Amino acid sequence: MTGKTSQTFSRVHIVGTGLLGTSLGLALRERGVEVTLEDVSPSSLSLAEDYGAGVRRSPGQEEPELVVVATPPDVVASVVVQALEDYPHALVIDVASVKAQITNDVQSHSPHFARFVPSHPMAGRERGGAVSGRSDLFTARPWVLCAPESESQETIRAFVVSLGALPIEMAPEEHDHAVAVMSHIPQLVASLTAARLQDADEKALDLAGAGVRDVTRIAQSDPALWIQILSANAHPLVEHLKSLRDDLDEVLTALGSLDASGSRKVLAEALGAGVNGVSRLPGKHGTSTAFASLVVVVDDSPGELARLLTQLGDWGVNLEDLRLEHSPGAQVGFADLTLAPDVVADVEKQLREAGWRIAGERS
Amino acid sequence: MTGKTSQTFSRVHIVGTGLLGTSLGLALRERGVEVTLEDVSPSSLSLAEDYGAGVRRSPGQEEPELVVVATPPDVVASVVVQALEDYPHALVIDVASVKAQITNDVQSHSPHFARFVPSHPMAGRERGGAVSGRSDLFTARPWVLCAPESESQETIRAFVVSLGALPIEMAPEEHDHAVAVMSHIPQLVASLTAARLQDADEKALDLAGAGVRDVTRIAQSDPALWIQILSANAHPLVEHLKSLRDDLDEVLTALGSLDASGSRKVLAEALGAGVNGVSRLPGKHGTSTAFASLVVVVDDSPGELARLLTQLGDWGVNLEDLRLEHSPGAQVGFADLTLAPDVVADVEKQLREAGWRIAGERS
Numbered sequence: 196m197t198g199k200t201s202q203t204f205s206r207v208h209i210v211g212t213g214l215l216g217t218s219l220g221l222a223l224r225e226r227g228v229e230v231t232l233e234d235v236s237p238s239s240l241s242l243a244e245d246y247g248a249g250v251r252r253s254p255g256q257e258e259p260e261l262v263v264v265a266t267p268p269d270v271v272a273s274v275v276v277q278a279l280e281d282y283p284h285a286l287v288i289d290v291a292s293v294k295a296q297i298t299n300d301v302q303s304h305s306p307h308f309a310r311f312v313p314s315h316p317m318a319g320r321e322r323g324g325a326v327s328g329r330s331d332l333f334t335a336r337p338w339v340l341c342a343p344e345s346e347s348q349e350t351i352r353a354f355v356v357s358l359g360a361l362p363i364e365m366a367p368e369e370h371d372h373a374v375a376v377m378s379h380i381p382q383l384v385a386s387l388t389a390a391r392l393q394d395a396d397e398k399a400l401d402l403a404g405a406g407v408r409d410v411t412r413i414a415q416s417d418p419a420l421w422i423q424i425l426s427a428n429a430h431p432l433v434e435h436l437k438s439l440r441d442d443l444d445e446v447l448t449a450l451g452s453l454d455a456s457g458s459r460k461v462l463a464e465a466l467g468a469g470v471n472g473v474s475r476l477p478g479k480h481g482t483s484t485a486f487a488s489l490v491v492v493v494d495d496s497p498g499e500l501a502r503l504l505t506q507l508g509d510w511g512v513n514l515e516d517l518r519l520e521h522s523p524g525a526q527v528g529f530a531d532l533t534l535a536p537d538v539v540a541d542v543e544k545q546l547r548e549a550g551w552r553i554a555g556e557r558s
Numbered sequence: 559m560t561g562k563t564s565q566t567f568s569r570v571h572i573v574g575t576g577l578l579g580t581s582l583g584l585a586l587r588e589r590g591v592e593v594t595l596e597d598v599s600p601s602s603l604s605l606a607e608d609y610g611a612g613v614r615r616s617p618g619q620e621e622p623e624l625v626v627v628a629t630p631p632d633v634v635a636s637v638v639v640q641a642l643e644d645y646p647h648a649l650v651i652d653v654a655s656v657k658a659q660i661t662n663d664v665q666s667h668s669p670h671f672a673r674f675v676p677s678h679p680m681a682g683r684e685r686g687g688a689v690s691g692r693s694d695l696f697t698a699r700p701w702v703l704c705a706p707e708s709e710s711q712e713t714i715r716a717f718v719v720s721l722g723a724l725p726i727e728m729a730p731e732e733h734d735h736a737v738a739v740m741s742h743i744p745q746l747v748a749s750l751t752a753a754r755l756q757d758a759d760e761k762a763l764d765l766a767g768a769g770v771r772d773v774t775r776i777a778q779s780d781p782a783l784w785i786q787i788l789s790a791n792a793h794p795l796v797e798h799l800k801s802l803r804d805d806l807d808e809v810l811t812a813l814g815s816l817d818a819s820g821s822r823k824v825l826a827e828a829l830g831a832g833v834n835g836v837s838r839l840p841g842k843h844g845t846s847t848a849f850a851s852l853v854v855v856v857d858d859s860p861g862e863l864a865r866l867l868t869q870l871g872d873w874g875v876n877l878e879d880l881r882l883e884h885s886p887g888a889q890v891g892f893a894d895l896t897l898a899p900d901v902v903a904d905v906e907k908q909l910r911e912a913g914w915r916i917a918g919e920r921s
């Protein structure tokens with residue numbers, strides 16, 4: 196996906212040299228595009244130049260064909276309005292993780308709104324800044340485009356594809372509700388759940404299995420970044436979060452009065468709704484097939500896991516997903532293989548015949 | 559861990575031939591122990607016999623040295639009391655996932671309480687029943703023992719170790735609070751979060767990344783089983799869940815009035831508490847070191863991942879954890895390697911020199 200592809204633009208100007216701006220500069224330079232950079236912080240700008248993400252604009256330099264606004268969310272709209280004014284022939288995109296407010300602000304303040312495409316590459320990292328920039332940050336990641344009725348969007352779509360990203364078209368409000376459910380609520384819930392671990396006994400922590408680890412993994416993310424994101428999307432977030440809080444209150448009431456009529460039904464419905472919801476997540480490659488899992492016991496060394504994967508490869512088995520799991524103190528691990536349901540029985544048989552121990556499916 | 563080890567008991571009787579009873583029977587038979595089985599359901603009993611988990615007791619057969627009560631939670635206490643009566647020289651354990659109520663009930667109703675060790679192997683599976691039984695279900699899993707002051711517990715500890723499990727000693731109430739935080743709250747939170755996905759647009763679902771997948775993965779678990787577990791541990795669960803609900807309410811209030819003084823501080827504290835909490839989870843092998851992660855782009859085939867792991871093995875690199883991640887529609891995957899922080903830079907350099915593409919750390 197990072198090979199040479201036909202280029203949509205030959206001159207791109209990037210405003211804001213944080214993680215996304217720098218990564219985009221690196222990706223474009225790798226593809227032979229001329230990239231100029233701008234940042235209010237001279238030291239950030241120099242750093243991004245040193246990284247090879249592009250160079251600062253010189254006076255009288257030819258106008259860019261595309262301007263990418265990659266500043267912090269609170270100044271995006273005004274920077275976009277200015278860019279539309281400064282570069283009268285350029286398309287302008289932003290890459291902020293919330294869209295409705297920015298889109299409305301630009302529309303209210305610029306007569307050149309038709310040249311703006313609000314966008315959001317779903318390609319964050321836990322650490323920000325130019326130093327974390329990677330030229331393949333966008334590879335195989337969804338990139339939302341929020342100007343559905345616009346001709347400009349067709350050009351930006353081709354640009355996004357040339358970077359190896361996966362374009363998805365949404366209205367700005369649709370995007371903000373989507374990320375509230377798909378990203379912001381999971382983040383908050385992970386943090387709130389992980390907060391319970393602060394006061395847990397050491398011995399209790401030793402009981403940690405795959406479940407609590409999965410649920411709390413993203414609670415490691417940078418609070419400073421997430422305060423900005425959550426604040427900027429507060430309206431849709433509050434709406435979805437309230438419905439979660441209401442469900443939680445019902446569960447609390449039911450657990451507090453288990454003998455009351457209907458209490459167990461409340462629990463059943465809450466758990467059943469979760470089963471229904473998670474089953475809607477797309478599988479690998481966008482398919483929605485339900486997958487089966489097979490857990491293989493492996494000795495604790497990368498060589499052993501490599502041997503397992505080599506055998507699966509030799510047999511032509513396609514893994515949908517793979518996870519390694521360890522228990523505290525254990526010297527063996529579990530390789531949790533996710534497979535298409537129709538091959539599970541055969542793969543299990545082959546593995547057993549090859550001497551592997553199968554530990555079944557685990558939650 | 560499943561090799562022949564010195565046996566603590568030579569005759570074990572198992573009451574209840576579901577997943578845990580059957581798995582235990584299989585594990586003990588594999589170690590040459592004589593296992594007898596009992597179940598109120600004749601068909602379940604026959605099935606477990608067919609699976610080779612043991613045989614039913616014949617009249618006048620020699621008394622077992624250990625009785626394992628593996629029935630549904632609501633009848634555990636009375637079955638334990640009866641077993642202590644029926645087998646006057648045997649130790650008795652149960653394997654239910656809640657402990658305080660059962661322990662109290664047995665203590666109130668049996669003069670032979672000293673021969674009882676309440677226990678809980680942390681070894682569930684999403685599917686129950688004898689058909690899901692596995693002889694290595696307990697391998698490398700924590701197994702909680704809840705009779706801290708008892709001589710009997712020393713014997714049971716040796717028994718658990720002989721099965722390859724990891725004994726952890728706790729008081730019954732301590733256990734119930736621990737599983738509320740480490741297992742029951744994560745389960746409920748995963749279900750409540752996944753429930754939001756029920757009404758999400760198809761396009762919104764396409765934005766699913768590793769975060770929402772991690773948080774909702776265990777929402778796939780069997781509701782019927784979890785209604786029992788949550789109900790049986792309602793008291794400690796409500797206590798911890800209320801504190802989560804209170805935190806959630808504070809966040810909701812803050813998001814609803816962002817301009818109010820202190821609102822962003824509330825968000826910062828909630829997110830910061832999550833960072834603190836998740837950092838307390840033990841790493842692999844019970845260590846608490848913080849790990850670093852490195853994300854490598856791999857073509858979508860098990861052979862390619864095997865090649866990566868073979869190289870890491872050749873270089874002597876020890877993986878703390880490994881995950882594969884895919885985006886919808888993508889034909890490349892990301893192998894997320896968790897490594898000791900002091901080796902990350904070297905491994906990254908070696909991988910780049912060997913031609914691998916590094917995509918950085920992702921949340």
